[in-house]
Amino acid sequence: MADTAAKSSETYMFQYKGYNFPKDTVTPEYIDSLEDFEIRDSDVFLVTYLKSGTVWTQQIIILIHEEEGSNAAESEGSNAAESDTNLKRMPWLEYNLEGQDYNMRPSPRLFTSHLTYNLMPKMLKEKKTKVIYVARNPKDAMVSLFHFSKICTYMETAKNIGDLMEKYLSGQVVAGSWFDHVRGWYTHREQLNFLFLTYEEMIQDLRGAVLKMCHFLGKRLQDSTIDRIVEKATFKNMKNDPKANYEFLPEKAILKDNGKFLRKGTVGDWKNTLTVAQSEHFDEVYRQRMKDLPLKFVWDLNEDAS
Numbered sequence: 001m002a003d004t005a006a007k008s009s010e011t012y013m014f015q016y017k018g019y020n021f022p023k024d025t026v027t028p029e030y031i032d033s034l035e036d037f038e039i040r041d042s043d044v045f046l047v048t049y050l051k052s053g054t055v056w057t058q059q060i061i062i063l064i065h066e067e068e069g070s071n072a073a074e075s076e077g078s079n080a081a082e083s084d085t086n087l088k089r090m091p092w093l094e095y096n097l098e099g100q101d102y103n104m105r106p107s108p109r110l111f112t113s114h115l116t117y118n119l120m121p122k123m124l125k126e127k128k129t130k131v132i133y134v135a136r137n138p139k140d141a142m143v144s145l146f147h148f149s150k151i152c153t154y155m156e157t158a159k160n161i162g163d164l165m166e167k168y169l170s171g172q173v174v175a176g177s178w179f180d181h182v183r184g185w186y187t188h189r190e191q192l193n194f195l196f197l198t199y200e201e202m203i204q205d206l207r208g209a210v211l212k213m214c215h216f217l218g219k220r221l222q223d224s225t226i227d228r229i230v231e232k233a234t235f236k237n238m239k240n241d242p243k244a245n246y247e248f249l250p251e252k253a254i255l256k257d258n259g260k261f262l263r264k265g266t267v268g269d270w271k272n273t274l275t276v277a278q279s280e281h282f283d284e285v286y287r288q289r290m291k292d293l294p295l296k297f298v299w300d301l302n303e304d305a306s
């Protein structure tokens with residue numbers, strides 16, 4: 001057994017305020033400091049649970065803001081911060097990997113976060129700050145995590161999907177429970193300036209999702225600009241986009257064994273991974289945990305949301 005697999009979960013993460021942080025990436029003091037982090041009306045937060053389409057939506061939000069500048073001129077793209085990676089342009093609130101002083105960033109500041117609602121800056125609900133929350137059906141998010149755990153240096157490598165599933169369903173993985181994350185954000189949506197999207201609707205209608213985001217962000221872009229954003233956000237193009245594919249991260253920070261952040265980008269890959277019994281067990285837990293939330297997900301592109 002590989003060294004990494006033999007290590008226990010505690011070697012890789014620590015629990016703080018109900019959330020599981022990867023070890024050595026952040027301190028409790030920094031997380032505490034976020035409570036009073038000064039939010040601006042013009043800030044935009046993208047919030048997701050792990051493996052739910054974060055870097056994809058991040059690319060779209062960045063492009064919407066950059067292309068806005070080039071809209072009138074109908075140019076071939078924006079020159080704004082062209083050399084910067086998406087990580088630099090839209091950093092994680094909780095993992096300040098670039099060591100930026102967030103207070104010094106010019107508006108509008110774009111942030112990414114995997115945090116739960118209760119860990120976010122408390123000013124969030126007092127401001128007009130825009131929050132885009134993207135959720136993915138949890139079977140696919142778990143399968144994505146399963147593969148990611150094999151290439152991610154800050155995570156315990158999953159022994160097998162059954163073992164990961166037990167941990168996933170009880171929230172003993174990085175970022176804690178999918179159920180708690182979605183519930184925490186969804187139930188506070190009316191107190192926030194909030195757009196809820198799903199990974200699956202982005203797969204089914206990427207242009208429609210880009211338009212929804214433009215509308216929410218108050219950006220009126222020309223059709224040709226929207227087309228350009230959609231094109232730059234396709235799986236194929238993002239995979240080859242060095243500023244968006246996260247292959248720029250040094251191995252010690254995240255990816256090992258030449259692992260790819262953009263793996264498959266589909267809906268329903270769980271069907272290739274879970275046994276029928278595992279899937280039924282997942283469904284049972286899902287039914288219990290979600291029974292009072294009016295959320296529906298697409299689990300298979302040939303079926304309606306349920």
Ligand SMILES: Nc1ncnc2c1ncn2[C@@H]1O[C@H](COP(=O)(O)OS(=O)(=O)O)[C@@H](OP(=O)(O)O)[C@H]1O
Pocket residue numbers: 048049050051052053054055056140143144145147233234235236238261262263264265266269
């Ligand atoms: N453009 C595009 N189109 C479709 N799918 C995409 C795209 N970009 C990223 N992805 C897929 O999103 C999954 C990674 O999720 P996250 O970005 O949330 O990962 S992370 O939590 O920030 O580590 C991961 O899903 P899986 O392929 O199922 O593993 C990525 O492939």
